[in-house]
Amino acid sequence: MIKLCKVSLNVKMLFLIFFLFFLKSFGQINELKEIGFDKVELKTKSDTIVFIRSINRDNTTKPTIIFLQGSLPLPIVFKDKExxxxxxxxxxxxxxxxxxxxLIARKGIPLLGEFQxxxxxYKDANGYVPLEYIKYDNLTYRVLQTRExxxxxxxxxxxxxxxxxxxxHSEGxxxxxxxxxxxxKITKLVCMSADPFNRSTEEILKYRLDSYTQSNDSISQNAINDITKNFLSIGKIEEYKKDADLYNWSSYNSELTFNSFKKFNNPxxxxxxxxxxxxxxxxxxxxxxKDKRDFFVKAYPDYDHNFFKKEFDEDGNLVEDSYNWDTVFRDTVNWLETGKLD
Incomplete structure (x- = not known):
C-alpha cells in the first residue's frame, strides 16, 4: 500500500507539473495569437530554433520578411502590465x-519576458545572462540559425x-x-544601422573623434594601433571556440561586412x-x-541608431525625442515592393 501511495502521489505530482506547464504554454500561445503571431519550434539534427510568425489562417501564399534584431539578450515577446x-x-x-x-528568438533566452x-x-534567477546565450552569441551561429x-x-x-x-538591424x-x-533564396536584402566594415572600425572612429575634441591624439592613436594590431592577428575563428567572448569578438571582426554585399546578386x-x-x-x-548593380543607400538626417530624432520647441528647448521606426520601415517596405526610394 505504501508503494502504491507513493506511486499515486508521484503520478499526481507529474500530472500537476504537466498541467501547470500546459496552462503556461497554452496561455503564451493564446497571448501570441491575440497580437497576431504563432510560435514555431524548428527542430534540426543538432538544434531547436524558436521563432514567431504572423498568423496566416488560410496559409495564403504571401511575401515574407525575416527581421534580424540586434545584439542584446532580449525576449522577442514582452508583457507590460496586461x-x-x-x-x-x-x-x-x-x-x-x-x-x-x-522574428527569431535568441538562443538561451525565453520567448516571453517582463518588460520592466x-x-x-534578460538575466536568470541568479542575475546572470544565461550561459547558453553566451555560448551561441556569435556571427557563425546566428547565420546558421537564420539559414535554417x-x-x-x-x-x-x-x-x-x-x-x-x-x-x-544593428548586429542583425x-x-x-x-x-x-x-x-x-533571398529576393532582397536590407541592412540598417551598423558599420559596413566591422566592430573594430567603429571603435577606431570613436577614438579618432575623441582625439579631435579632447586633444589627446597620442593616447587615441595608441588605442587605434592596438585595435588594428588585434584585427590583423585574427586567425581562423574556430581556434577561439573554447572562449565564448573571444569567439564572439573574432566572429564579428574577422571579415569586412561590405565584402558580403559583393557576393549577393539581388537588390x-x-x-x-x-x-x-x-x-x-x-x-x-x-x-x-560603385560598380554593383541594384545597390542603394538611404541616409536619414538627424536620426540615431534606433531612428530617434531630437526635437526642439519654438524656443530651442529640447523636448522628447521623436520615434521614427514606423516611417523608416514604411519606406523600407515601399522599396521592397517597388524598388524605389523617396
Missing amino acids: EFFTLFPFKTAEYLDKYNLI RDANG VLNFLYKQKWVDKKAIYVVG YRVAAKLSENNK ILVIYGTNDLTAFHNDLLLFLL
Whole structure:
C-alpha cells in the first residue's frame, strides 16, 4: 500500500507539473495569437530554433520578411502590465494581412519576458545572462540559425519564393549580410544601422573623434594601433571556440561586412541615421561598391541608431525625442515592393 501511495502521489505530482506547464504554454500561445503571431519550434539534427510568425489562417501564399534584431539578450515577446507586444521595433498591424513576418528568438533566452524586468537584457534567477546565450552569441551561429529558418520557410506553401526579404538591424545588419552570400533564396536584402566594415572600425572612429575634441591624439592613436594590431592577428575563428567572448569578438571582426554585399546578386538597400556614429562609414559604400548593380543607400538626417530624432520647441528647448521606426520601415517596405526610394 505504501508503494502504491507513493506511486499515486508521484503520478499526481507529474500530472500537476504537466498541467501547470500546459496552462503556461497554452496561455503564451493564446497571448501570441491575440497580437497576431504563432510560435514555431524548428527542430534540426543538432538544434531547436524558436521563432514567431504572423498568423496566416488560410496559409495564403504571401511575401515574407525575416527581421534580424540586434545584439542584446532580449525576449522577442514582452508583457507590460496586461499588454503584450513583440520585439519588432515598428508597428506590425499594417503588415499582418499582406506579409509573413518572422522574428527569431535568441538562443538561451525565453520567448516571453517582463518588460520592466527584461527590457535592458534578460538575466536568470541568479542575475546572470544565461550561459547558453553566451555560448551561441556569435556571427557563425546566428547565420546558421537564420539559414535554417530561411530553408524551412522556402519549403512552405504559404511563402512566396519570389518574395523573401531579409532585414537586419544593428548586429542583425552583419548577420543579414553574411547570410546573403551566394544565397539565391533571398529576393532582397536590407541592412540598417551598423558599420559596413566591422566592430573594430567603429571603435577606431570613436577614438579618432575623441582625439579631435579632447586633444589627446597620442593616447587615441595608441588605442587605434592596438585595435588594428588585434584585427590583423585574427586567425581562423574556430581556434577561439573554447572562449565564448573571444569567439564572439573574432566572429564579428574577422571579415569586412561590405565584402558580403559583393557576393549577393539581388537588390540591396542600406539604411542609417546620420546621428548614429556606429553607422558613419556607410557614407563610403557607394565609393566601395560603385560598380554593383541594384545597390542603394538611404541616409536619414538627424536620426540615431534606433531612428530617434531630437526635437526642439519654438524656443530651442529640447523636448522628447521623436520615434521614427514606423516611417523608416514604411519606406523600407515601399522599396521592397517597388524598388524605389523617396
